[in-house]
Amino acid sequence: MAEWARCRWIWNECVAMSRKVHAANRNAADKVTCGPAQLDRMLTGARNAMGWLREGASVPQQQTVRDFATSRAKALKDIKAGLPMRQRAGMPRIKRRRDALLSLNYTRRGFRLKDGRLHVAGGIVLTVVWPRELPSAPSSVRVYQDSLGHWYASFVVITETRPLPGTGRVLGVDWGVRETATTTSDTYDLPHAQHGKNAAQRLARYQRMTARRKPARGQAASQGYRQARAQAAKLHKKVARQRQDTARKWAKSVVTDHDAIAVEDFRPKFLARTTMARKAADAAIGATKTALIEMGRKHGRDVRLVHPAHTTMDCASCGARTRHALPLSERTYTCTACTAVSPRDKNSARVMLVRAGLTPAGAEGTRPPGALLPEAA
Structure with missing residues (x-):
């Protein structure tokens, strides 16, 4: 705890120095920098002046300075690049003793x-x-x-690849909300586990307890308030671990039985602004996709990311594309060119294989590689 107190003090001194330099450079002709060299000199001077800092090891203190410099450089780079505020990395802030985790x-x-x-x-x-x-x-x-x-x-650490024996099989994966993952094989479909929904009632109870016991501004928190917050945090952690465990077990089975996997490069962030936000967050699509990619890299499998554009509009059998996007309420895909009918998500999973170039010639429900893309009527 004492070591962390020293490192937190150094971090806060770096933040204060950065803000001071920023204020001094507003109207100054000669700009002053606040890079790693200046921060190292600040740390050296502080250790020479304060015996309390010298009692601690220099390694974590120097690493704190480096971490601050990296964080500040990333924030300035985003500002210089003109990124929108929601995409920028924020400038380093003060770490308060009661809020910052060690x-x-x-x-x-x-x-x-x-x-x-x-x-x-x-x-x-x-x-x-x-x-x-x-x-x-x-x-x-x-x-x-x-x-x-x-x-x-x-x-x-440096990890080593642990190759698995070849199977000669390939798989296409399409992400969704009703089912977390729909694949070209029914055996490997991943249903929505609903871990968050199962814990929703208990979580709401703990949150009500926290709200009732919240102290007034400037007053110390009661023991009941701290216990309620700890119970809510414990339940959040349990749900997160359940989602991670489900994702890793599914990814292990998929990677073990397939040599190559075509995965939709789906980014579920936009779902947070829709009416499906709660269910999409509970599906943990991002965590499941990350687990699949990491498991494939660990065992030397060929995991290919496929751009998700128009995957619900293309036909996996003939390659024709519908003229209009299908509404979410329509769960069956019907091709107007070849009259093929299949579940919407299953068709998208087969499209992943076609686009990744992994479709075996003559596979059921897909077209051979190199076939022309006809236009829909």
Whole structure:
């Protein structure tokens, strides 16, 4: 805790220095910079002047300065590029003791592993519960605390590909809200697990408890308020872990049984502004897609991302495209060129295979590669 207090103080000093430089450069002819060199000099001067800082290890303090410089550089780059406000990375802000979660970064010279324990700079020894052995020597480690008060150590290591035996099979994946993933094979369809919906009543109860016990401005929070917040945070964490577990198990089965996978490069962010926002968030499409890509990379499978434009309008059998987009209420796709009829999502999953070039010649419900794209009538 004392080590984190020092690093938090250094971060806040960097924020104050950045704001001071920004104010000084508004009307000045000679601009002053606030880069890594200036921040390093600030840290050196602070350690020379304050014995409290010298009592702590220099490695996490230097890493705090580097992290701040990286964050500030990214924010300035987005401003210079003229990105919209909603897409910009914000400037680093003050970390308040009651709000900021603890996080310490150590580079290679700041930690070592001995007898299953983590020794970090400053004479701190941590007992780690290892879920598995590290595949290689770590280059850095981040020790942090989550909202529930649990501590974690995250290591940066070089991973190795673990190839699986070939199967000669391919799969197309289309994302949706009614079913999280619809594939070209019924066996690997992923239904909506509804983890968030199942926990909604308990979560609403804890949130009402939190609202009733919220302290007035300037007053300390009561023990009941802190307990209600902890219960809500615990339930949020449980739902997130359930979604992640479901996604990883499904991704493992898909990757194990298929050599190549055509995946819709779907970005569900826009669904947050629609009436399907709650159900789309509970489907965890982004987390499931990430789990599938990571699992495929881990086992050396060929995962191809397909642009989602017009995938619901094209026919997987003949390649014809409808003149108008189908409404969401219409769940059956009927081709006006070849009169093929199939479920809308199944047709989109087959289109993924066709666009990725993975369709075997003569496969049922799809057209052979190289076939011409006729126009719909």
